[in-house]
Amino acid sequence: DAGVTQSPTHLIKTRGQQVTLRCSPKSGHDTVSWYQQALGQGPQFIFQYYEEEERQRGNFPDRFSGHQFPNYSSELNVNALLLGDSALYLCASSLKGISNQPQHFGDGTRLSIL
Amino acid sequence: GESVGLHLPTLSVQEGDNSIINCAYSNSASDYFIWYKQESGKGPQFIIDIRSNMDKRQGQRVTVLLNKTVKHLSLQIAATQPGDSAVYFCAEKVYSTLTFGKGTMLLVSP
Numbered sequence: 001d002a003g004v005t006q007s008p009t010h011l012i013k014t015r016g017q018q019v020t021l022r023c024s025p026k027s028g029h030d031t032v033s034w035y036q037q038a039l040g041q042g043p044q045f046i047f048q049y050y051e052e053e054e055r056q057r058g059n060f061p062d063r064f065s066g067h068q069f070p071n072y073s074s075e076l077n078v079n080a081l082l083l084g085d086s087a088l089y090l091c092a093s094s095l096k097g098i099s100n101q102p103q104h105f106g107d108g109t110r111l112s113i114l
Numbered sequence: 115g116e117s118v119g120l121h122l123p124t125l126s127v128q129e130g131d132n133s134i135i136n137c138a139y140s141n142s143a144s145d146y147f148i149w150y151k152q153e154s155g156k157g158p159q160f161i162i163d164i165r166s167n168m169d170k171r172q173g174q175r176v177t178v179l180l181n182k183t184v185k186h187l188s189l190q191i192a193a194t195q196p197g198d199s200a201v202y203f204c205a206e207k208v209y210s211t212l213t214f215g216k217g218t219m220l221l222v223s224p
Contacts, residue, residue, distance in 0.1 A: 004157070033211070042203050042214030043158065056211050090157050092212075100146040100165055103212060105157035 002027055004093050004106035012112045013081050021076045021109045025093030032074040033103060034066060035090040043090055049074050050096050078111075086113045126221045133194045135218045137187040137204035144206035149178060149189045152217070153200045161189070161202075196222045 005024045013019050025032050031050045035043035045058035049068035068074045072093075078085055088110050092103035127133050139147070145166040150158035164171045164178045164187075171178050177190040187204050201217040 035214075040216075042205075042216050043212075045211050045213070048211060056209070058211070100163070100207070102148050102160040102163050104160065105150075107155070107157045 004091055004104050006089075006091050006106040006109050008109060009107070010110045010112075012114060014114050015081055015083060017081050018077065018079045019081060019111060021078075021089050021091075021111070022073065023076070023091030023093075023106060024073045025091075026104045029093035029095050029104070030072050031094045031096045032068060032072065033092045033094070034074070034076045035092065036060070037088040037090055037108070039087070046076070081113050083113050086111060123216070124219045124221065126223065127194050129194060129196060129222055129224045131194050133189075133191040133198070133220060133222075135189045135191075135202050135204075135220065137189075137215055139185050139187060139204070139206050141206060141208055141213070142185070143208050146207040147178070147180060147187055148205045148207070148212070149176075149187075150203045150205060150214075151198075151200045152203065158203060191220075194220075194222050196224055198222050 004026050007022045033048040034046040036046055037043040046060050046064055047054050048056040052068045063079045065077045088108040090105050090108045092105045094103045148163045149161040151161050152158045162173045162176050162178050164180050169180055175192045179188045199222045201219050203214050203217045205212040205214045
């Protein structure tokens with residue numbers, strides 16, 4: 001039973017560039033959430049996708065956007081990259097309709113901005 | 115805004131000791147709490163959860179206590195092992211999203 005998988009594991013970009021990160025949810029899950037984790041900090045919620053639509057959004061600018069596909073996989077896009085976007089980006093999946101269940105996390109994509 | 119925070123950034127224990135990691139939360143609307151363990155280079159791993167209508171929940175070597183009166187959460191690890199060394203986060207759920215604290219690093223020495 002495959003868990004949450006993310007790609008790539010590491011990525012280096014320069015300021016102003018754009019990046020796309022990918023996530024496949026745990027088998028049986030239909031909801032994907034994205035988090036940004038700065039070094040030494042806890043994960044910060046970016047947004048959540050369900051039924052191919054953004055359902056919840058945290059305090060992140062419009063440069064952060066996403067997409068969910070019919071197979072429940074998801075992408076996180078960040079435009080006009082800033083040095084401060086350097087972080088570990090985590091994807092978590094869950095099953096909608098079941099309240100109070102833990103989200104399952106992937107191992108993240110480490111994004112470094114030069 | 116309201117947030118989850120931890121009292122101790124680093125906790126050092128000897129192998130075999132019991133460990134207690136604390137967490138304060140401030141959002142009274144939170145109805146579900148989770149403890150995650152994060153090892154270096156990996157994503158958060160689910161340890162144990164508790165609903166707001168409970169005071170205590172036990173798992174294998176771990177116990178979570180919830181005190182809603184003072185908005186306090188704790189994770190107890192019995193007979194701590196070197197493999198328990200990691201950063202531990204508490205998270206609270208409000209309206210289907212999770213809010214994490216900054217984390218506590220647990221260091222277990224043999």
